[in-house]
Amino acid sequence: MFTKPVAGRTTAAAEGDVVVLLIGMRVNHLWAVHQWVPALRAMLRMIRELTRDRSRGLLGHVLLTGSPRTYYVVQYWESKEKLYAYAAAPDMFHHRVWAIVNRKQRAGQLKQHVGIWHETYIAPKGSYESVYVDMPPSGLAAATGVLPVERRGSRAAERLAHR
Known part of the structure:
Protein backbone atom coordinates (compact mmCIF):
# COMPACT_ATOMS: atom_id res chain seq x y z
CA MET A 1 0.00 0.00 0.00
CA PHE A 2 1.41 3.35 -1.03
CA THR A 3 0.97 6.17 1.48
CA LYS A 4 1.09 9.67 0.08
CA PRO A 5 3.94 11.79 1.44
CA ALA A 13 3.12 15.23 17.33
CA ALA A 14 4.23 13.21 20.37
CA GLU A 15 3.58 14.80 23.76
CA GLY A 16 5.15 13.75 27.02
CA ASP A 17 7.39 10.74 27.48
CA VAL A 18 7.91 8.37 24.57
CA VAL A 19 8.17 4.63 25.22
CA VAL A 20 9.84 2.59 22.48
CA LEU A 21 10.04 -1.19 22.58
CA LEU A 22 12.27 -3.03 20.12
CA ILE A 23 11.34 -6.69 20.12
CA GLY A 24 12.39 -9.42 17.76
CA MET A 25 13.68 -12.82 16.93
CA ARG A 26 16.63 -14.36 15.14
CA VAL A 27 16.46 -17.62 13.25
CA ASN A 28 19.59 -19.45 14.44
CA HIS A 29 19.00 -22.65 12.45
CA LEU A 30 17.05 -22.33 9.19
CA TRP A 31 16.26 -26.05 9.12
CA ALA A 32 14.42 -25.82 12.49
CA VAL A 33 11.25 -24.49 10.86
CA HIS A 34 9.15 -26.17 13.59
CA GLN A 35 10.80 -23.79 16.11
CA TRP A 36 11.03 -20.43 14.39
CA VAL A 37 7.75 -20.40 12.45
CA PRO A 38 5.69 -20.61 15.69
CA ALA A 39 7.83 -17.83 17.21
CA LEU A 40 7.25 -15.59 14.17
CA ARG A 41 3.52 -16.36 14.17
CA ALA A 42 3.30 -15.58 17.90
CA MET A 43 5.00 -12.23 17.33
CA LEU A 44 2.52 -11.33 14.59
CA ARG A 45 -0.44 -12.54 16.65
CA MET A 46 0.54 -10.28 19.57
CA ILE A 47 0.71 -7.29 17.20
CA ARG A 48 -2.77 -8.11 15.84
CA GLU A 49 -4.09 -8.47 19.39
CA ARG A 69 17.62 -13.95 9.73
CA THR A 70 16.65 -11.26 12.25
CA TYR A 71 13.12 -9.83 12.35
CA TYR A 72 11.90 -7.21 14.72
CA VAL A 73 9.17 -4.78 15.58
CA VAL A 74 9.59 -1.20 16.70
CA GLN A 75 6.65 -0.43 18.97
CA TYR A 76 5.56 2.96 20.33
CA TRP A 77 3.60 2.86 23.60
CA GLU A 78 1.47 5.37 25.52
CA SER A 79 3.33 4.63 28.75
CA LYS A 80 5.62 2.15 30.44
CA GLU A 81 2.73 1.28 32.77
CA LYS A 82 0.57 0.16 29.82
CA LEU A 83 3.48 -1.80 28.36
CA TYR A 84 4.05 -3.60 31.69
CA ALA A 85 0.31 -4.19 32.10
CA TYR A 86 0.08 -5.84 28.68
CA ALA A 87 3.13 -8.01 29.34
CA ALA A 88 1.65 -9.30 32.62
CA ALA A 89 -2.05 -9.49 31.66
CA PRO A 90 -3.20 -13.10 32.06
CA ASP A 91 -5.89 -12.65 29.39
CA MET A 92 -3.42 -11.61 26.70
CA PHE A 93 -1.52 -13.91 24.33
CA HIS A 94 1.89 -12.61 25.49
CA HIS A 95 1.34 -14.03 28.96
CA ARG A 96 0.53 -17.49 27.57
CA VAL A 97 3.52 -17.49 25.19
CA TRP A 98 5.99 -16.54 27.92
CA ALA A 99 4.60 -19.18 30.25
CA ILE A 100 5.35 -21.78 27.56
CA VAL A 101 8.84 -20.37 26.88
CA ASN A 102 9.71 -20.28 30.58
CA ARG A 103 8.40 -23.83 31.14
CA LYS A 104 10.42 -25.17 28.19
CA GLN A 105 13.53 -23.32 29.33
CA ARG A 106 13.29 -24.75 32.87
CA ALA A 107 12.84 -28.23 31.41
CA GLY A 108 15.87 -27.83 29.13
CA GLN A 109 13.70 -28.15 26.01
CA LEU A 110 14.81 -24.98 24.23
CA LYS A 111 17.43 -25.93 21.66
CA GLN A 112 18.65 -22.46 20.60
CA HIS A 113 17.02 -22.75 17.17
CA VAL A 114 15.47 -19.30 17.55
CA GLY A 115 16.62 -16.34 19.62
CA ILE A 116 14.20 -13.85 21.15
CA TRP A 117 15.14 -10.39 22.39
CA HIS A 118 13.75 -7.03 23.41
CA GLU A 119 14.99 -3.60 24.44
CA THR A 120 12.85 -0.91 26.06
CA TYR A 121 13.63 2.80 25.96
CA ILE A 122 11.79 5.53 27.84
CA ALA A 123 12.60 8.95 26.44
CA PRO A 124 11.40 11.73 28.72
CA LYS A 125 9.67 14.75 27.24
CA GLY A 126 12.28 17.09 25.82
CA SER A 127 14.82 14.34 25.11
CA TYR A 128 13.69 13.24 21.66
CA GLU A 129 13.07 14.99 18.38
CA SER A 130 12.19 14.09 14.82
CA VAL A 131 12.06 15.58 11.37
CA TYR A 132 10.56 14.16 8.19
CA VAL A 133 10.95 15.77 4.76
CA ASP A 134 8.42 14.90 2.08
CA MET A 135 7.63 11.65 3.89
CA PRO A 136 4.40 9.89 4.70
CA PRO A 137 3.86 9.57 8.46
CA SER A 138 6.62 7.18 9.55
CA GLY A 139 7.98 5.85 12.84
CA LEU A 140 6.98 8.03 15.77
CA ALA A 141 4.96 10.35 13.52
CA ALA A 142 2.88 7.42 12.25
CA ALA A 143 2.15 6.50 15.88
CA THR A 144 1.38 10.00 17.18
CA GLY A 145 0.51 12.17 14.18
CA VAL A 146 2.44 14.90 12.37
CA LEU A 147 2.89 18.61 12.90
CA PRO A 148 4.52 21.23 10.73
CA VAL A 149 8.13 21.34 11.91
CA GLU A 150 7.87 25.07 12.64
CA ARG A 151 5.50 24.29 15.56
CA ARG A 152 8.40 22.65 17.41
CA GLY A 153 11.38 24.46 15.88
CA SER A 154 13.26 24.33 12.61
CA ARG A 155 16.46 23.02 14.20
CA ALA A 156 16.99 19.79 16.17
CA ALA A 157 18.14 21.73 19.26
CA GLU A 158 14.87 23.71 19.25
CA ARG A 159 12.76 20.57 18.90
CA LEU A 160 14.69 18.90 21.74
CA ALA A 161 13.98 21.91 23.94
CA HIS A 162 10.21 21.69 23.24
CA ARG A 163 8.40 21.18 26.54
Missing part, protein backbone atom coordinates in the same frame (compact mmCIF):
# COMPACT_ATOMS: atom_id res chain seq x y z
CA VAL A 6 3.22 14.92 3.45
CA ALA A 7 4.79 17.85 1.63
CA GLY A 8 7.51 19.80 3.37
CA ARG A 9 9.11 19.38 6.77
CA THR A 10 7.12 17.80 9.57
CA THR A 11 7.76 16.44 13.03
CA ALA A 12 6.03 13.91 15.26
CA LEU A 50 -2.70 -5.06 20.36
CA THR A 51 -3.91 -3.27 17.23
CA ARG A 52 -7.45 -4.61 17.80
CA ASP A 53 -7.55 -3.27 21.39
CA ARG A 54 -6.06 0.25 21.36
CA SER A 55 -6.86 0.68 25.07
CA ARG A 56 -3.88 -1.59 25.83
CA GLY A 57 -1.56 1.30 24.93
CA LEU A 58 0.19 0.44 21.67
CA LEU A 59 0.27 3.64 19.59
CA GLY A 60 1.92 2.19 16.51
CA HIS A 61 4.47 -0.26 15.22
CA VAL A 62 6.85 -0.95 12.35
CA LEU A 63 7.90 -4.44 11.23
CA LEU A 64 11.52 -4.62 10.09
CA THR A 65 14.23 -7.05 9.09
CA GLY A 66 17.71 -6.57 10.45
CA SER A 67 20.86 -8.53 9.97
CA PRO A 68 20.46 -11.89 8.27
Whole structure:
Protein backbone atom coordinates (compact mmCIF):
# COMPACT_ATOMS: atom_id res chain seq x y z
CA MET A 1 0.00 0.00 0.00
CA PHE A 2 1.41 3.35 -1.03
CA THR A 3 0.97 6.17 1.48
CA LYS A 4 1.09 9.67 0.08
CA PRO A 5 3.94 11.79 1.44
CA VAL A 6 3.22 14.92 3.45
CA ALA A 7 4.79 17.85 1.63
CA GLY A 8 7.51 19.80 3.37
CA ARG A 9 9.11 19.38 6.77
CA THR A 10 7.12 17.80 9.57
CA THR A 11 7.76 16.44 13.03
CA ALA A 12 6.03 13.91 15.26
CA ALA A 13 3.12 15.23 17.33
CA ALA A 14 4.23 13.21 20.37
CA GLU A 15 3.58 14.80 23.76
CA GLY A 16 5.15 13.75 27.02
CA ASP A 17 7.39 10.74 27.48
CA VAL A 18 7.91 8.37 24.57
CA VAL A 19 8.17 4.63 25.22
CA VAL A 20 9.84 2.59 22.48
CA LEU A 21 10.04 -1.19 22.58
CA LEU A 22 12.27 -3.03 20.12
CA ILE A 23 11.34 -6.69 20.12
CA GLY A 24 12.39 -9.42 17.76
CA MET A 25 13.68 -12.82 16.93
CA ARG A 26 16.63 -14.36 15.14
CA VAL A 27 16.46 -17.62 13.25
CA ASN A 28 19.59 -19.45 14.44
CA HIS A 29 19.00 -22.65 12.45
CA LEU A 30 17.05 -22.33 9.19
CA TRP A 31 16.26 -26.05 9.12
CA ALA A 32 14.42 -25.82 12.49
CA VAL A 33 11.25 -24.49 10.86
CA HIS A 34 9.15 -26.17 13.59
CA GLN A 35 10.80 -23.79 16.11
CA TRP A 36 11.03 -20.43 14.39
CA VAL A 37 7.75 -20.40 12.45
CA PRO A 38 5.69 -20.61 15.69
CA ALA A 39 7.83 -17.83 17.21
CA LEU A 40 7.25 -15.59 14.17
CA ARG A 41 3.52 -16.36 14.17
CA ALA A 42 3.30 -15.58 17.90
CA MET A 43 5.00 -12.23 17.33
CA LEU A 44 2.52 -11.33 14.59
CA ARG A 45 -0.44 -12.54 16.65
CA MET A 46 0.54 -10.28 19.57
CA ILE A 47 0.71 -7.29 17.20
CA ARG A 48 -2.77 -8.11 15.84
CA GLU A 49 -4.09 -8.47 19.39
CA LEU A 50 -2.70 -5.06 20.36
CA THR A 51 -3.91 -3.27 17.23
CA ARG A 52 -7.45 -4.61 17.80
CA ASP A 53 -7.55 -3.27 21.39
CA ARG A 54 -6.06 0.25 21.36
CA SER A 55 -6.86 0.68 25.07
CA ARG A 56 -3.88 -1.59 25.83
CA GLY A 57 -1.56 1.30 24.93
CA LEU A 58 0.19 0.44 21.67
CA LEU A 59 0.27 3.64 19.59
CA GLY A 60 1.92 2.19 16.51
CA HIS A 61 4.47 -0.26 15.22
CA VAL A 62 6.85 -0.95 12.35
CA LEU A 63 7.90 -4.44 11.23
CA LEU A 64 11.52 -4.62 10.09
CA THR A 65 14.23 -7.05 9.09
CA GLY A 66 17.71 -6.57 10.45
CA SER A 67 20.86 -8.53 9.97
CA PRO A 68 20.46 -11.89 8.27
CA ARG A 69 17.62 -13.95 9.73
CA THR A 70 16.65 -11.26 12.25
CA TYR A 71 13.12 -9.83 12.35
CA TYR A 72 11.90 -7.21 14.72
CA VAL A 73 9.17 -4.78 15.58
CA VAL A 74 9.59 -1.20 16.70
CA GLN A 75 6.65 -0.43 18.97
CA TYR A 76 5.56 2.96 20.33
CA TRP A 77 3.60 2.86 23.60
CA GLU A 78 1.47 5.37 25.52
CA SER A 79 3.33 4.63 28.75
CA LYS A 80 5.62 2.15 30.44
CA GLU A 81 2.73 1.28 32.77
CA LYS A 82 0.57 0.16 29.82
CA LEU A 83 3.48 -1.80 28.36
CA TYR A 84 4.05 -3.60 31.69
CA ALA A 85 0.31 -4.19 32.10
CA TYR A 86 0.08 -5.84 28.68
CA ALA A 87 3.13 -8.01 29.34
CA ALA A 88 1.65 -9.30 32.62
CA ALA A 89 -2.05 -9.49 31.66
CA PRO A 90 -3.20 -13.10 32.06
CA ASP A 91 -5.89 -12.65 29.39
CA MET A 92 -3.42 -11.61 26.70
CA PHE A 93 -1.52 -13.91 24.33
CA HIS A 94 1.89 -12.61 25.49
CA HIS A 95 1.34 -14.03 28.96
CA ARG A 96 0.53 -17.49 27.57
CA VAL A 97 3.52 -17.49 25.19
CA TRP A 98 5.99 -16.54 27.92
CA ALA A 99 4.60 -19.18 30.25
CA ILE A 100 5.35 -21.78 27.56
CA VAL A 101 8.84 -20.37 26.88
CA ASN A 102 9.71 -20.28 30.58
CA ARG A 103 8.40 -23.83 31.14
CA LYS A 104 10.42 -25.17 28.19
CA GLN A 105 13.53 -23.32 29.33
CA ARG A 106 13.29 -24.75 32.87
CA ALA A 107 12.84 -28.23 31.41
CA GLY A 108 15.87 -27.83 29.13
CA GLN A 109 13.70 -28.15 26.01
CA LEU A 110 14.81 -24.98 24.23
CA LYS A 111 17.43 -25.93 21.66
CA GLN A 112 18.65 -22.46 20.60
CA HIS A 113 17.02 -22.75 17.17
CA VAL A 114 15.47 -19.30 17.55
CA GLY A 115 16.62 -16.34 19.62
CA ILE A 116 14.20 -13.85 21.15
CA TRP A 117 15.14 -10.39 22.39
CA HIS A 118 13.75 -7.03 23.41
CA GLU A 119 14.99 -3.60 24.44
CA THR A 120 12.85 -0.91 26.06
CA TYR A 121 13.63 2.80 25.96
CA ILE A 122 11.79 5.53 27.84
CA ALA A 123 12.60 8.95 26.44
CA PRO A 124 11.40 11.73 28.72
CA LYS A 125 9.67 14.75 27.24
CA GLY A 126 12.28 17.09 25.82
CA SER A 127 14.82 14.34 25.11
CA TYR A 128 13.69 13.24 21.66
CA GLU A 129 13.07 14.99 18.38
CA SER A 130 12.19 14.09 14.82
CA VAL A 131 12.06 15.58 11.37
CA TYR A 132 10.56 14.16 8.19
CA VAL A 133 10.95 15.77 4.76
CA ASP A 134 8.42 14.90 2.08
CA MET A 135 7.63 11.65 3.89
CA PRO A 136 4.40 9.89 4.70
CA PRO A 137 3.86 9.57 8.46
CA SER A 138 6.62 7.18 9.55
CA GLY A 139 7.98 5.85 12.84
CA LEU A 140 6.98 8.03 15.77
CA ALA A 141 4.96 10.35 13.52
CA ALA A 142 2.88 7.42 12.25
CA ALA A 143 2.15 6.50 15.88
CA THR A 144 1.38 10.00 17.18
CA GLY A 145 0.51 12.17 14.18
CA VAL A 146 2.44 14.90 12.37
CA LEU A 147 2.89 18.61 12.90
CA PRO A 148 4.52 21.23 10.73
CA VAL A 149 8.13 21.34 11.91
CA GLU A 150 7.87 25.07 12.64
CA ARG A 151 5.50 24.29 15.56
CA ARG A 152 8.40 22.65 17.41
CA GLY A 153 11.38 24.46 15.88
CA SER A 154 13.26 24.33 12.61
CA ARG A 155 16.46 23.02 14.20
CA ALA A 156 16.99 19.79 16.17
CA ALA A 157 18.14 21.73 19.26
CA GLU A 158 14.87 23.71 19.25
CA ARG A 159 12.76 20.57 18.90
CA LEU A 160 14.69 18.90 21.74
CA ALA A 161 13.98 21.91 23.94
CA HIS A 162 10.21 21.69 23.24
CA ARG A 163 8.40 21.18 26.54
